[in-house]
Every structure is written in structure tokens, then in C-alpha cells.
Amino acid sequence: MFSDIDDATDRLLAAAARLTDDDVRQPSRLPGWTRGHVLTHLARGANALRNVLLDQPAYASQESRDAGITAGATRSAADLVADLASAAAALRATAIALPADQWQAEVTVPGLPPFPKSQVLLRRLVELELHHVDLGIGYTGADWPKTFTELDLPEPMHTQRAERLAYS
Template identity: 50%
Template structure:
């Protein structure tokens, strides 16, 4: 069960780690490529700021984004800004999200995200935490999957494994982590056809599309191909 108060504290901590790291950059770092195809580090920072505002909208019962094209335009417009402006925006948008989340509310209510996706309001803080942690890695500036908090890695791996459960394009798959825990995902109902084993960081990297899975051990067939998130 989620604990939105704990997750909100984790949002603040993860944001502070990212900001502290980025404050050491020089201006040439912002337009440099990130690990996300076609996006600079400035794109990643702009996206994180606008995502904080978008999730605040969700908490307020508003559409997450005014539209997909507007979302993309806002990220493109924000990407080339100077470093100080980027970081001030990320601080301010995070504080707006956290202030909204501090108001009395029914955290058990169902909320509407993008593309028809719904979730419990109590899961929004974790979704924001995931945005910060994974995109911090995507910046390609010294923060790696191995540096993620252990509790985050476990929960995000659970989340992504669940996302692919019964997916028709994913063969029934067992996912064995370093502690021996076995998760199941994919389309089959009669037990895993393939078992994928590896470190927590490598498993999360594969499930999230951030690593190719070459460091994993696969039994029972080739490494399953996962659709884009």
C-alpha cells in the first residue's frame, strides 16, 4: 500500500539531490545531449518542471496537460533557457506541487492522467518521485541506476513488471532479482516461459528501456522484447 506522505518526502529529497548536482554544472552542460533520443539536458529539466505542474493540475481535478502539442511546445520552449532559470523553475514548480499535495484531500479518489490512464490520487507522489529519479539518470551527469534508493528501485520494478502483466506482446516472464525474489509479467497465465535474472539496477534498466538487458541472465529463451512505455 502506498504512503503518500512518505512519498512526498521522497519527492523533496530526490529533487534536492538533482538540484544540488545540477548547480555544479556550467552553462555548456544544459544544451548537451541527454540519454533520451533527441532531448538535451535542458529538455529533461524543462519536462520535469512542466510535469510537476501537470501533476498539480491532476490533484486539482484539472486536465493533466492542455494538450499533447502544447506539452511538447512548452518543453521545446523551456529547453534552451539558462541554467539558473531552469533550476529556479524546477524549484518553484516542485514547491507548487508539494503545496497542493499538503492541502486536505481524499487521497483514495481516482484521478485522470494522460491518454485515458487513471490511478489513485495516493499514487501521484510516487509517480512524481519516479519522474525525478529516472530522469536524473537520463541527464547522464553522474547519477546512475545503481545510485537510486533501494526502496525506490524495488517499487518501480514492481510497477513496471505489473504494467506488462498479460501484455499480448510480452511472453510470460519471470523476473528474478538479486535477493532471489521472483516477479512475473507478460502474457501467459500458466507460469513463466522465460526467467530473467540480474541485479536490481539492471532489471530496472531493462524494464524501463534504459538498458539493453545484455547484463542479464536469461533461461528458457531469448530476452523478451518489451514495448515502449
């Protein structure tokens, strides 16, 4: 799973690095969100998943999550990409260092039923692939690797993937 996440992260970072400051202020495919919101959400999402691997709350609160995304969305394209790269690297380092006996421990994220830490990697991969499509910069479900399209995803990830395919 690490190689799939690394590949998805690399594709996303390469695409985001081509965006200008004007590009990141343009609307994404997510209602009410610019591309800057989506990129900030992906960075904060990596931080949240890192937190749950460390047995900490994903976010201090829903309000702080939302405020952080809103504030971060207005940064320059270069700052958004740097933040995303840093957050992705920190999540990867934490996941690699996690002892094998901790992967089955249950974690909670606001709005979702508890799930084992082993699903954190799957959730990150799904988040990367779906939100790359949400940026509306030419990456579609047709660009997803076969390993991603063939994954048997639990809900709501299965439905979310199907929704992004409808964009194509």
C-alpha cells in the first residue's frame, strides 16, 4: 500500500506544482471550495491521519478543522504544495515507524464509525485519488491506476469513487 500512496502523492504533487497562484484560487469540483481549499484539506487530512496513528484526536474540533482549511486556502501555490509535501512525508514516516502490533487498534475520526489503524493507509490512498480528481485540473477516474480501480472499498469510499467516475 505504501507504494500506491507514494505514487498517488507523487502524481498529485507534480500536478499541483504546475499550478499558479491564480490557478489555486479557481473553483474546484467541490462546491464552495477552491483548489487551494482542496490542497489544504489534503495536507490537513494527512496530519489528521498521522494524529490517529499516534493515538491522538484527528482534529481539535470540527470548527478548528474548517477554520484551518479556510485560512490555508488563500496561500500561494508554492506554499500549498510545500505544505502538502511536508504533511505527506510526516504521515509516511509515522506509518512506517508504527509497530506491527498497533495496526489492528481501533481509531475514531469525526463523522465515521471506528476503524482499525490498518485502514488509515487505504483511506489516505482514496483521499489522494479522489481529491486529485476534485481539483479539476485534468486528472480523472480514467487516470487512476488499475490497482486503485480494482480495490474493494468499504462505504462511503466505494460510493465516493463511483461519484468521481461520473465526472469523466
